[in-house]
Amino acid sequence: MPFEPLTHDPVVDPGQAREVARDVVVLPNLGAGLVPNIGFIGGEHSVLVVDTGLGPRNAEKVLAFAAEQARGRELYLTTTHFHPEHAFGAQVFADHATYLVNRAQAADLVHKGPSYLEMFRGLGAPVARNLEGVELVAPDVVYDKGYDLDLGGRVVRLEATGRAHSKGDQVVTVPDAGVLFTGDLIEAGQFSIFPWFPPYDTDVSGSRWIEVLARLAAAGPDIVVPGHGDVSGRRILTDVREYLELLRDETWKRRDSALPEETIAAEVEARMIGRHPEWEGRDWIAKGVGCFCAEHSGHEAASAGEAAEGPSA
Template sequence: MAKAFASQGDMTEKKITFDEIGRDLWAFTAEGDPNSGVIIGDESVMIVEAQATPRLANKVIEKVREVTDKPISHVVLTHYHAVRVLGASAYGAEQIIMGEAARGMVMERGQEDWDSEFQRFPRLFEGHESIPGLTFPTTTFNDRMTVHLGNRRVDLMHLGRAHTAGDIVIHVPDENVMFTGDIVEDHSACYCGDGHFADWGNTLDAIKAYDVNSIAPGRGGALIGKEAVNRAIESTRDFVESTYAPAARVAAQGGTLKQAWDAVRAECDPKFADYAIYEHCLPFNVARAYDEARGITHPRIWTAERDLEMWAALQG
């Protein structure tokens, strides 16, 4: 019998931090657990990333209420993953916004992703019984959309594929601050199981071109100051490239998934083994890198059953 996923044994509660990364812009972070963002406008608040359950979303709301009593009018979801979206109902927002591609992924694989993530990372679904069902947006867009929170302009943009095909970023021009979702991480492994390795670097370049002052990344601490921003962008790039290149070499030689796993570990363990959720992400990252290198451009759907089959294969 294969051993359990590393994430199934991760039951330690993480310390929450709430950092102001620009005027009335906040990053809710939790030691490598999924982050959320808060954008306070003249009369209302926008939340970026909903958390996995309404109960966990209430932890974000508690922090919001420490800094403002304005109503929450918008929830923006950077992509479709269950740990990001299933808590959306807690906010009572007028609008739930996703990119159109992300909405399509909810339709295509949202339930399978929920089942898969719940099996492999149960701690992130605290209060799962309160989830009313899949989260669907009220509003979608393709390349770009602007929301005005009074005089505060918020630009939502699809800059390219990376963590998923439907990633968006949120830019607040008046403070030149960005919320990147899981395109950028800080001292946390990137989850690449639905990723697009060939595109990820170009999308990072598009983010870098904004030369932002701060970033709220998908996981890890708030990135305040351009030095921290650039460091995290480049460490994310290194993580993605270091995962893909060994798997691609094995695939080119007709090697097996297990051989790709060994090759990626040899490259990545010395650099990234202390990153948050590294062991959780690694098998899914290797499987996706191996697939992409063999020409499977559209990521295959992860199901609870496929997770276990893949994990058993990697145990040899």
């Protein structure tokens, strides 16, 4: 099993809602495992909900809070990626909101959703209880690379980043407020989550993830809402990118020395914990090492191919 069983109930708490910008509200996860930060972005005639919480029971609370925020405005729902605590409550919104995601995420829901549902049900009784009655629903609107959603006096940008934490990662930008919702591309106060579970799931790409974060940082948002952890400023985009770069470099340096992967993981984990002793989620470091070890092989192959072709004319 890729995760330790959870002993606490992963419950969304609407009572902790916080407005981070004008008509942009976040239900913070407050450090609770398998509870994401959930967003509500309002315009003159519509409200967009970002992520659902784990399962129907949490999603019902999110929907009730959204209806209260909307006060009669139309509701939309989007999810930052297909993982259960972010998307597996979408069924609750079926008769109340228009659900829209990028095409890669829609495919993830179809092809990987059922196996992730079974995997998460094995993470202890509290998680299984919250996943009772889950039905994986198809989105109402599917876009390819980007989608501008007009909420009335405010246009929100949904963007498919391409493969990074997952194939279907999506960020949500509120340009007039300088707010960026990143999903699990960013975690605050914890090591980046690498869903690296060969041979079952190897979609995560550390190298692409670094590229995505560099591009997001260049856009210069003022407020970053991570998938988990505290709402932060733009600096967190650079902090996480620098961590991923260090993880890559320390892994590849040892891979060049032909060390066994287990030795590489142990050495790199010690190095990363020494750099960030206060961060949670230490088990994810070894998963990241596994991902970068695999990408090192691909990098070597690509470099060898370029050398064989010689300089271009």
